[in-house]
Amino acid sequence: MAVILNEVKNLNHQYMKILIDNGHGSNTPGKCSPDSRYHEWSYTRDIASAIVRQLNSACYDATLLVPExxxxxxxxxxxxxxAWCCQLGKRNVCLVSIHTNAAGNGRDWMTARGWCCYTSRGQTAGDRLADCLYAAAELYLPGHKIRKDYSDGDPDQEADFAILKNTLCASALSENLFHDNPADLAFLESSTGRQAIIDLHVRGIIQYINQFA
Ligand SMILES: [Zn+2]
Structure with a gap:
């Protein structure tokens, strides 16, 4: 670890350990499209792995939080x-949890669409990370609804999700379109859509590191 850390610290950008989380698991009930062809756990693992690969190839230190x-x-x-926060300092760690959204109970196709990002409640480093992800989403998801909540002065939504409120580092959770909306799902499954979701996270995370870390 020390060797990797020193190598990365020698690069131009600020050192940051990037943790990419992926929603749920193969044994989680539900979390699929109404026709059962799409499974959130599987899609988000593919996307998370691709984000890690892209960040690593750009010399950023990214790791899957849940390789299982x-x-x-x-x-x-x-x-x-x-544990990473204790080892490296919480300011040198950030976490993004990748999900897809659902508006219904999993049995019916719904009308809700769009992309959004959550942080824990109150102003935290996660809000700056979410701001960067929102800016990247505007860029990579043209024509898609970007769901914002400006009631507290920034676009992110806030919630008591455990992965956000129980982690010490800057943390954000992205809901990447709705897997129970047919149009959103078709885009998610297209090669253009997959790459857009990957690219928006890579860009957002790099912007966060360059601007705020
Ligand atoms: Zn989820």
Missing amino acids: THDVSLRTRADRAN
């Missing part, structure tokens, strides 16, 4: 992230 395919408890996920 089965579900790993939120407590274990937070413990893993916080």
Whole structure:
């Protein structure tokens, strides 16, 4: 680890350990499209792995938080992230959890569409990370609804998700379109859509590191 850290610190950009989380697991009930062809755990793992590969090839230190395919408890996920925070300092760690959204109970196709990002409540470093992801989403998802909540002065939505409130580092959770909306799902499954979701996270994370870390 020390060798990797020193090598990365010698690069031009600020050192940051990037943790990419992926929603749920193969044993999580539900979390699929109404026709059962799409599974959130599988898609988000593919996307998370591609984000890590792209960041690594740009010399950023990114790692999958959950390399397992089965579900790993939120407590274990937070413990893993916080172990990195203790080792490197919480300002040198950031976390993005990748999900896709659903408006219904999984049995019916719904009308809700769009992309959004959550942070924990209140002003934290996660809000700056989310701002960068929102800016990247505007760029990479033209024509898609970007769901914003400006009630607290910034675009992100806030919630008591364990992966956000129980982690010490800057953390954000992206809901990448709705897997129970046919148009959103068709885009998600297209090669253009997959790459757009990957690219928006890579760009947003790099922007965050360059601007704020
Ligand atoms: Zn999810």
